[in-house]
Amino acid sequence: MAVDPLIELHDVNKYYGDLHVLKDINLTVGRGEVVVVIGPSGSGKSTLCRTVNRLETIQSGTIRLDGQPLPEEGKALAGLRAEVGMVFQAFNLFAHKTVLQNVSLAQMKVRSRKRPEADRRSRELLERVGLAEHADKLPAQLSGGQQQRVAIARALAMDPKALLFDEPTSALDPEMITEVLEVMQQLAREGMTMVVVTHEMGFARSAANRVVFMDGGRIVEDRTPEDFFSNPESDRAKDFLSKILKH
Amino acid sequence: MNVLTDNFSTYGKGFLGTVELTVYASLLALALGFLMASFRVAPVASLRFFGTAWVTVLRNTPLTLLFFAVLLGLPRFGLVLPFQLFAVLALGCYTSAFICEALRSGINTVPRGQGEAARSLGMTFGQTLSAVVLPQAFRSVIAPVGSTLIALAKNSAIAGAFSVTELLGTYRTLSELGYNIIWTFVWIALGYLIITLTISALFHLMEKRWGVAR
Numbered sequence: 202m203a204v205d206p207l208i209e210l211h212d213v214n215k216y217y218g219d220l221h222v223l224k225d226i227n228l229t230v231g232r233g234e235v236v237v238v239i240g241p242s243g244s245g246k247s248t249l250c251r252t253v254n255r256l257e258t259i260q261s262g263t264i265r266l267d268g269q270p271l272p273e274e275g276k277a278l279a280g281l282r283a284e285v286g287m288v289f290q291a292f293n294l295f296a297h298k299t300v301l302q303n304v305s306l307a308q309m310k311v312r313s314r315k316r317p318e319a320d321r322r323s324r325e326l327l328e329r330v331g332l333a334e335h336a337d338k339l340p341a342q343l344s345g346g347q348q349q350r351v352a353i354a355r356a357l358a359m360d361p362k363a364l365l366f367d368e369p370t371s372a373l374d375p376e377m378i379t380e381v382l383e384v385m386q387q388l389a390r391e392g393m394t395m396v397v398v399t400h401e402m403g404f405a406r407s408a409a410n411r412v413v414f415m416d417g418g419r420i421v422e423d424r425t426p427e428d429f430f431s432n433p434e435s436d437r438a439k440d441f442l443s444k445i446l447k448h
Numbered sequence: 449m450n451v452l453t454d455n456f457s458t459y460g461k462g463f464l465g466t467v468e469l470t471v472y473a474s475l476l477a478l479a480l481g482f483l484m485a486s487f488r489v490a491p492v493a494s495l496r497f498f499g500t501a502w503v504t505v506l507r508n509t510p511l512t513l514l515f516f517a518v519l520l521g522l523p524r525f526g527l528v529l530p531f532q533l534f535a536v537l538a539l540g541c542y543t544s545a546f547i548c549e550a551l552r553s554g555i556n557t558v559p560r561g562q563g564e565a566a567r568s569l570g571m572t573f574g575q576t577l578s579a580v581v582l583p584q585a586f587r588s589v590i591a592p593v594g595s596t597l598i599a600l601a602k603n604s605a606i607a608g609a610f611s612v613t614e615l616l617g618t619y620r621t622l623s624e625l626g627y628n629i630i631w632t633f634v635w636i637a638l639g640y641l642i643i644t645l646t647i648s649a650l651f652h653l654m655e656k657r658w659g660v661a662r
């Protein structure tokens with residue numbers, strides 16, 4: 202597709218010791234695109250996400266962000282990570298800081314904003330995810346859904362070029378899943394580039410430009426959601442879909 | 449019985465010597481222990497190696513041997529310092545290995561995701577450690593660091609054998625003067641008790657203040 206590529210993975214291979222977790226991964230995510238990654242547990246979805254902001258190193262291949270290869274380490278790497286936000290399954294809010302401080306901390310440390318400016322931006326974002334009135338609470342005082350929305354606000358506060366979501370709703374009770382998905386839908390509509398590992402097929406159908414199906418460390422299918430759901434090509438994908446669509 | 453009143457100034461000097469050794473060596477041990485703990489969790493392999501070597505060597509060397517090495521060894525290399533400073537170096541380096549391990553086990557109690565979240569926001573290793581990981585590790589390390597410093601206070605007695613003025617060493621002066629050895633030691637023990645109880649109380653206070661709050 203003739204898009205302006207933002208994230209490009211080329212022949213990426215990743216091993217944990219002898220375990221070959223990512224096998225010759227080629228994937229391009231265009232600016233403004235939403236790519237949903239699905240696949241059975243252990244297929245390498247989390248690892249794929251984590252290599253993009255280099256929380257995991259790769260053994261071969263190249264990853265580019267906005268045309269630039271990922272820096273190896275140090276300040277340049279930190280700079281890159283600020284450009285790619287990440288939202289984790291377990292929220293990972295800083296347990297010793299209030300909601301407001303969670304959103305402001307990296308703005309001050311990484312973006313060198315002064316506290317009043319950072320806090321102003323944080324309140325704006327908390328407003329956007331519907332949590333303005335919880336600014337002074339500690340994470341432990343919030344529900345899972347609320348914590349995940351704070352985590353999204355915290356990632357957005359860095360003004361990232363792209364956001365990675367690793368099963369953002371898998372740790373949530375069903376009634377909280379919607380509130381998080383709504384925030385993500387909104388971001389998708391606003392043109393945020395997103396890579397989302399999720400099994401929420403409703404989200405994939407309504408928000409994704411493409412669905413990537415992974416199995417055993419490989420990308421097996423990479424197609425539009427309509428194509429993928431109505432007409433999966435591989436047996437693995439058919440099998441997987443029949444299992445998750447049953448419930 | 450009147451050992452104490454007759455020799456108040458000897459006791460006083462010894463007591464002060466021990467307090468000084470304890471305070472200076474504690475500061476050195478905390479600073480070095482902090483540095484070595486950062487090394488041990490650093491993303492740079494050579495720093496991790498250095499930190500590990502530091503801890504392994506110092507934790508497994510008898511303190512008396514370390515005193516010999518510092519007091520007799522360093523002057524051979526032309527480094528001549530007052531004995532008290534040598535004693536602070538030996539005690540401080542030795543204890544830093546234990547402080548390092550206490551801090552590191554505290555760091556390990558902080559869930560991995562905390563550091564990953566900080567790094568994913570673009571915070572550097574130093575920022576992640578100082579703003580996210582250590583403040584959360586702090587609460588669980590107060591008690592073990594306290595015990596380590598109490599051990600340091602008692603270990604400082606070894607310095608007396610190397611003609612540094614400190615509390616335990618006062619017994620030699622006093623027994624030469626013919627005082628009852630039992631009472632001499634009772635007062636010395638009381639001196640150590642004052643120091644260790646003070647450290648305990650200090651750390652107890654810190655635990656009350658910061659240990660429980662989350």
Ligand SMILES: Nc1ncnc2c1ncn2[C@@H]1O[C@H](COP(=O)(O)OP(=O)(O)O)[C@@H](O)[C@H]1O
Nearest residue numbers: 217220222240241242243244245246247248249
């Ligand atoms: N830190 C690790 N060390 C060793 N193996 C790992 C590690 N993380 C993941 N793996 C393995 O890599 C494979 C892919 O894991 P992951 O990317 O988490 O899959 P998914 O997110 O699709 O469930 C699995 O077999 C998993 O056991």
Ligand SMILES: [Mg+2]
Nearest residue numbers: 246247248368
């Ligand atoms: Mg996973």
